[in-house]
Amino acid sequence: MYLGIDGGGSKTKAILVDAKNQLLGQGIAGAANPLHGVEQTITSITLAAELALESAGVARSQLSRLVVGAGLAGVNLPDLFEIMTNWDHPFAQFFLTTDLHIACLGAHSGADGAVIITGTGSCGYSSVKGKSLIVGAHGFPFGDKGSGAWFGLEALKYALLASDGLADDSPLKDSVEQALQAKGIDLVGKMVGATSKKYAKLAPLVMDLADQQDPVSVAIVQDGADYISAVAKKLLAQGAQRLSMIGGVSQRLQQWMSPEVVSRLTQAQMQPEFGAVLFAKRELLSLDKTA
Amino acid sequence: MYLGIDGGGSKTKAILVDAKNQLLGQGIAGAANPLHGVEQTITSITLAAELALESAGVARSQLSRLVVGAGLAGVNLPDLFEIMTNWDHPFAQFFLTTDLHIACLGAHSGADGAVIITGTGSCGYSSVKGKSLIVGAHGFPFGDKGSGAWFGLEALKYALLASDGLADDSPLKDSVEQALQAKGIDLVGKMVGATSKKYAKLAPLVMDLADQQDPVSVAIVQDGADYISAVAKKLLAQGAQRLSMIGGVSQRLQQWMSPEVVSRLTQAQMQPEFGAVLFAKRELLSLDKTA
Structure with a gap:
């Protein structure tokens, strides 16, 4: 067994x-x-x-x-x-x-190929002809761009800036405040020492509002998706013939990614x-x- | 007493x-x-x-x-x-x-006025005619833009991206690797769970290289300084006649800040x-x- x-x-x-x-x-x-x-x-x-x-x-x-x-x-x-x-x-x-x-x-x-995981964290991996490459997999808070936790962190950063009047207002601020049941400085109290998993719970808020063309949310999602596209290109450049994306936010990210990359994706x-x-x-x- | x-x-x-x-x-x-x-x-x-x-x-x-x-x-x-x-x-x-x-x-x-603290963290405060305002003071890692810890975090994020080949190379990568005595993924091991104080120790690397016109470091320092300039304008808009900057990185930040703001600064x-x-x-x- x-x-x-x-x-x-x-x-x-x-x-x-x-x-x-x-x-x-x-x-x-x-x-x-x-x-x-x-x-x-x-x-x-x-x-x-x-x-x-x-x-x-x-x-x-x-x-x-x-x-x-x-x-x-x-x-x-x-x-x-x-x-x-x-x-x-x-x-x-x-x-x-x-x-x-x-x-x-x-x-x-078991065949050669590459994979990108965008769930709570983000990373890429390829294995081609016995040579493997890891891209990202750095962890939170300094890495994991384009992951659920990263989207949540960026949403919180924005909400705090906006509550100080130092960023344009947007529905994303209200959305974060509602999700955390707090406003302004009290948002900090809710997220102090939060795990990446807790940050990742805020990711759907950004994704939903980006779908509705909220400019602040679009900018965050696009930035994350651009990074994941760059990871994908790096992996494909290693010669991987197959590339799959898995993880909780991978489906929703794809519409924001480079069409050239998306056309290369295969189902896991x-x-x-x-x-x-x-x-x-x-x-x-x-x-x-x-x- | x-x-x-x-x-x-x-x-x-x-x-x-x-x-x-x-x-x-x-x-x-x-x-x-x-x-x-x-x-x-x-x-x-x-x-x-x-x-x-x-x-x-x-x-x-x-x-x-x-x-x-x-x-x-x-x-x-x-x-x-x-x-x-x-x-x-x-x-x-x-x-x-x-x-x-x-x-x-x-x-x-004890008189009315405003103050910006940019040390390990960052924040602003004004007290004018009995009304006070706090800007920032959100803490690490989601706030404290323009602080020593924030500069260190941005330097590490950049070094990790560059070591994956996903950011242009720059002396800042070498500088971070040398300071942490590690390269690539091993940088992560050195900084996992690091306190904001530990991140802030990387700030002088970015400041030094920005002074030498390294484009990557200039971009990071300028982004942080722009935020601090915005905080200053917010405080001055409250009617503060005096504004002081204190904290470990405040001196070095000033050359990157809005001259209009810097001309308003008074010694603490x-x-x-x-x-x-x-x-x-x-x-x-x-x-x-x-x-």
Whole structure:
């Protein structure tokens, strides 16, 4: 039995499949981004795995028989990759890679290609002829342009400027104030120390108003979309023949992106957690070859 | 004896003066911004006060005889103002206001006027004919444009974009990489969860390169300076006859600001902690009148 894990800043998905890739069970747990907590990452992975076993009617004690492929956010940082690799895990095997890698494997069923994820965060990844490239994946608040969290942050920045009379008024200010049930300086109180997930909840406000041609919202969405188009061009320049976009804001972003890029987009074939299973199988195979 | 306290995100300054405003002693302690910790704020204020007594050769037990005026960052948020007002303080009297208010009182020796603080954070304040206005003071990362932390954040955002090949190269990238002793994605590892103070340490890099006409740095500094010019115009529009700029980056910002605004700037007359003493004396007087 194989377990595929997709761990991100918001949640962890685990799927249990048999040798023929038949889905046996699924489990969902909390965040698994070691950048924001190694302990929680370990807890989430273990819980998601146990829940997947349970949903398949398999005893939790069978964890130790599983071959696990896990793609996690944050492990593009070499230090975090090492910490998670050294985890004294409860599985038979634990193969670790980035959430980007498994998303790309899933999107193209293991074939070469590229993927852009625009959900709570943003990033791009391509894997062509054994060479991979990560673009973005820098995290909040200094990176992740064009992501849900970034749209939320820009909306809040604008609302604060406008409430000081230092930006043109726009329905976006009212919309942010209504969503947070606060005005002016009290907006700050509502968002102090907010997680990227909380910022991302404001993203649909900007998207909705951009659709209605509110100039302030259009400017924010266009800026984010231009960045994602640039990421896409960078990935295509690596020679990727297939490029997919996944994540919560990817659908709505596309109408603002470069038509040249959008025309190149292909539908993702499988979810990242299935990509994680592909990854585990490949790693196991290469271990067997080495042995 | 009066104690004046200036509490901010980096440190707390306390001065002890006699009834004739003669300086008797000084103390410095850690941060006092209740937004980032009420406990630490209380600890810092108490310690700074005790050190001021000690430096004046007065027993620490005399805390209970002091009339204290304190201007703190963060208490522009109504909830935090209430929390700090309800503090069971060790002083005879404890009069609380914002760090902005005492900076303004100090800068103009208690007269009407306006002040802009551009240090780790940024904000503006005017007090004219009994009406006060706060502009900015929103905090990091969504506000504080034109502050040291904001310059540092923008520098990091740029360096990450450039290391992905998605922004033009510039000496600023090298400068940030050298300061953080890291490149590309490893920059993220160095700055994850960084405080605004840590971001502000990158500000001089941007300022230095802007002075050398590096286009990327000039664009960042000009954007920040334009915002501060807009804040200044907003404050002057309230009728302030005097406007002072204080804080770590205020001197270097001025060459990038609107000449019209810069020509209106006047030197601050006293430090904020002396403004805090003025505030305490006024509050005491108005209490006496009420009684």
